[in-house]
Amino acid sequence: MVSAATRRSLLKARAMDLITSAAILPLLFGCVGVFGLFKLLQWLRMRAYVRDAVVVITGATSGLGRECARVFSAAGARLVLCGRNAEALEELSRELAASPAAQVQAHKPHTVIFDLTDPGATVRAAAQILKCFGHVDVLINNAGISYRGTIVDTSLDVDKRVMETNYFGPVALTKALLPSMIRRRQGHIVAISSVQGRIGIPFRSAYAASKHATQAFFDCLRAEVEQHDIEVTVISPGYIHTSLSLNAITANGSTYGVTDETTAQGRSPAEVARDVLAAVGKKKKDVLLAGLAPTSAVYLRTLAPGLFFSLMASRARKERKSKHC
Numbered sequence: 343m344v345s346a347a348t349r350r351s352l353l354k355a356r357a358m359d360l361i362t363s364a365a366i367l368p369l370l371f372g373c374v375g376v377f378g379l380f381k382l383l384q385w386l387r388m389r390a391y392v393r394d395a396v397v398v399i400t401g402a403t404s405g406l407g408r409e410c411a412r413v414f415s416a417a418g419a420r421l422v423l424c425g426r427n428a429e430a431l432e433e434l435s436r437e438l439a440a441s442p443a444a445q446v447q448a449h450k451p452h453t454v455i456f457d458l459t460d461p462g463a464t465v466r467a468a469a470q471i472l473k474c475f476g477h478v479d480v481l482i483n484n485a486g487i488s489y490r491g492t493i494v495d496t497s498l499d500v501d502k503r504v505m506e507t508n509y510f511g512p513v514a515l516t517k518a519l520l521p522s523m524i525r526r527r528q529g530h531i532v533a534i535s536s537v538q539g540r541i542g543i544p545f546r547s548a549y550a551a552s553k554h555a556t557q558a559f560f561d562c563l564r565a566e567v568e569q570h571d572i573e574v575t576v577i578s579p580g581y582i583h584t585s586l587s588l589n590a591i592t593a594n595g596s597t598y599g600v601t602d603e604t605t606a607q608g609r610s611p612a613e614v615a616r617d618v619l620a621a622v623g624k625k626k627k628d629v630l631l632a633g634l635a636p637t638s639a640v641y642l643r644t645l646a647p648g649l650f651f652s653l654m655a656s657r658a659r660k661e662r663k664s665k666h667c
């Protein structure tokens with residue numbers, strides 16, 4: 343014999359089952375569907391923004407720049423590849439022209455060779471860049487060098503070289519291309535900065551200073567060119583597995599020539615390049631592409647500066663001991 347109370351609770355359970363299957367599940371699928379649709383539309387809009395856009399990439403001969411070239415080419419962009427090594431640029435240009443994406447869209451990349459530390463050459467290069475397709479839609483200021491050394495031992499020439507490459511070069515190129523963007527009321531300027539544009543870590547003074555200057559300049563630019571419908575994106579990655587540490591310069595200006603463990607363990611440049619494409623496609627203003635520790639360090643610098651400075655001092659002591667400097 344089943345009691346009335348048990349029958350009632352059985353009925354209740356059946357009703358709950360019905361509601362779950364009749365309301366919750368369709369609601370859940372609906373939400374997933376709407377989210378999927380939103381993501382698809384976002385992806386389509388991003389693709390449309392980049393397809394056929396004239397994209398200029400500095401430092402395209404290596405690392406992140408080369409991967410950005412591959413990713414933007416696959417997305418259908420018309421590329422102007424910049425660097426100092428003509429042979430490396432031509433090789434990349436041939437590779438991209440032969441890729442399946444180029445077979446469909448037939449955009450052969452242009453190459454422009456110049457050294458960012460030479461302001462005259464940079465201004466002449468800007469004129470050459472504008473001649474390639476008649477205008478620039480997206481400028482990716484990616485080229486850069488890093489540095490390792492103690493401040494006390496570093497010659498001022500080294501500080502200047504890092505600033506010229508990472509700051510004055512991109513600033514000169516941006517200023518030279520900006521008037522044409524303003525006339526067209528269209529354009530997008532990207533600066534590849536670094537986590538070190540947000541925090542200063544020991545033995546990276548010149549590099550961190552150049553990246554802090556980059557962050558500040560492009561933040562000011564964003565505010566000034568908003569009235570002309572020009573977008574500005576600053577991207578601050580953490581470690582990436584590239585030749586950055588190998589090519590870094592030391593206190594006396596010589597090449598460091600070592601791939602640090604932090605660099606070797608960094609993210610793949612192809613993955614970061616896809617994040618750059620997404621940031622551009624979504625017209626993001628400021629993007630920090632870093633893991634938990636560097637991201638926490640950035641917040642700590644603002645919220646608990648005293649603690650951050652103690653951590654950096656202890657990092658300096660440890661590094662000095664391990665490198666006897």
Ligand SMILES: NC(=O)C1=CN([C@@H]2O[C@H](COP(=O)(O)OP(=O)(O)OC[C@H]3O[C@@H](n4cnc5c(N)ncnc54)[C@H](OP(=O)(O)O)[C@@H]3O)[C@@H](O)[C@H]2O)C=CC1
Nearest residue numbers: 401403404405406426457458485486536581582584585586
């Ligand atoms: N790797 C990392 O851990 C991180 C890198 N970044 C940033 O990413 C950007 C790309 O660096 P990454 O790919 O890692 O390093 P790479 O050393 O692999 O590439 C640097 C690129 O910059 C170019 N370059 C250097 N100096 C000049 C110059 N004077 N004139 C013109 N081009 C120059 C190089 O060209 P050439 O072949 O002629 O030397 C090369 O193409 C840099 O701005 C760097 O600060 C940011 C965060 C982390």
Ligand SMILES: CCCCCCCCCCCCCCCC(=O)OCC(=O)COP(=O)(O)O
Nearest residue numbers: 488489536537538579580581587635636638639
């Ligand atoms: C989980 C809680 C952690 C609390 C915070 C602890 C503080 C940890 C300090 C982390 C410092 C991160 C430094 C990251 C530097 C970086 O990513 O730089 C990117 C580059 O530009 C690399 O250039 P480099 O020439 O230095 O290789």
